[in-house]
Amino acid sequence: MVKFENVTKSFGTITALDRVSFKIEKGEFVFVIGPSGAGKSTLIKLILKEYLPTEGTIQVDEVNLNEIPKKKIAEYRQKIGVVFQDFKLLGDGTVFENVALALRVLGKKPDEIEKKVATILDLVGLKDRAPFFPSQLSGGELQRVCLARAVVAEPDIILADEPTGNLDLGTGREIVELLKKINSTGKTVIMATHNFEIVNLLSQRVIELDKGKVISDQKKGKYHLK
């Protein structure tokens, strides 16, 4: 469960999020939509505890993020998988090594890592790309590596920050379908996007932000360009 209560995040005089409140239940698939600068990425970074809210409280699985000490942030982040728009992959690591990294930081044993990475690469359709380096992959493949890394450790929550931002519609659709597949296993998926075609493709909950405020929260929402 992810709960925002009157969350405000300011950067100097700029207010990125303004008294935002919502609650996302376990196992939900939620799109956070809005134009550039609406506050979508800030919201994702707040959940990831990259930022601290200026005001208000954020609860993730009954834990108030404001109360998590610095030393425990790493432990908290291990429960969350993140997919980034710019992939954030190690350029000098292979596909296998990049995905394995999420398990290595958890201290998993090599044979367990090998098994899990193989399974997840199979799931995202990159089994044959395991020894490839990021520079040898297409944009869609890179995003699938990123997705594999986000889910390999079986986190409860998957955050995706504009995962289709650098992809064409067809590839973006594949990524979202993969996210939906992961969601069907009971994982909570929160995806920030401004891609209306992707949002309209799936009938899912949509939280719409504009200028840092929640302007709509629909159960089976659509994204209408203004």
Place this chain on the structure above:
Amino acid sequence: MKDHWRTTWTHMRRTPYQALAAILIMFLTFLISMVFVLTAGGFQIVLRYFETRPQVTAFLKDEATSSQVDAIKAKLAQTGKVKEVRYVSKEEALSIYREQNKNDPLLLEMVTANILPASLEVSTEGLTHLNEVAQILRDEQAVEEVIFQEDVVKTLDQWTKNIRRIGLGLMGFFGLVSILIILVIIGMKITLRKDEIEILQLLGASRWYIRVPFVLEGLFYGAVGAFLAWGIIYLLLLYLTSFILSFFQGISLLPVSPIFMLILLGTELIAGIVIGSLGSLLAVKRYLK
């Protein structure tokens, strides 16, 4: 830990010149340290050698009687400042002279026991007693002349002290330089790997998971630098043994005991590990907030 060592190795392989620079500076620090440790140790042995030699020699008049010699011995013993007194007769003096000049027959001709004086060779308990003992001997009627090696021993003592001081100063200075260089190199590596560190942090890697490879890197540089310095010094010692022995004839400076060298290796390795780890820990603390 295997995982961390693998990461450390990857870090070093990707920036080999920085790794080489770090190892070289550590090598230089330990090379200088070992040169000074061994030189100071050598001087200590030379000093001890001179301290154990008879430091005061009193040449006796030809008419000196054995009762006078015994009286002098007793007087010296009473002071409590004398370790040993040895009487060297004219005949013994001649055989010593012959031994010392055996390769020069010209010097051996015409010299008989009669022209060489008998003497008393005195070792004192400490260098501070030399003057006092020499004065007692000078006051004796049976004594013709007194000579003592005060200057040699004092100079050696001063040299040993100076070498120790300069050595400690240089060791401290280079130790500090090494720590700073490791700090800068590891700092640069942290900056270069900023993106990778950010990814690790976002994936939930603990602080220590991120820090350990950098600390291990500093530790590795220190240990390798220390080991190389030890190896080079040991080889040099073995190579120069015959030269050193011929230079310091009669003083058993070499060979250095292998156990001593192993203890030295252990100490250097520990110091290397401490210096390397300290430099990298400071870098990690400074650059990985």
